Amino acid sequence: MPSQKKTTSIKVDPELWKEVKKKCIDENIDVSDWLGNLIRKELKRKS
Numbered sequence: 001m002p003s004q005k006k007t008t009s010i011k012v013d014p015e016l017w018k019e020v021k022k023k024c025i026d027e028n029i030d031v032s033d034w035l036g037n038l039i040r041k042e043l044k045r046k047s
Contacts, residue, residue, distance in 0.1 A: 005032065 024031045
């Protein structure tokens with residue numbers, strides 16, 4: 001069964017968001033997937 005995703009909104013500096021979008025295009029990954037991976041890595045690092 002595919003994982004369900006929660007839709008949410010965040011406020012991000014426009015220039016930072018632009019950089020993230022460019023990075024995701026370069027890495028051929030969706031921004032939501034990239035953010036999810038970043039959150040998972042950070043949570044593992046903190047535990």
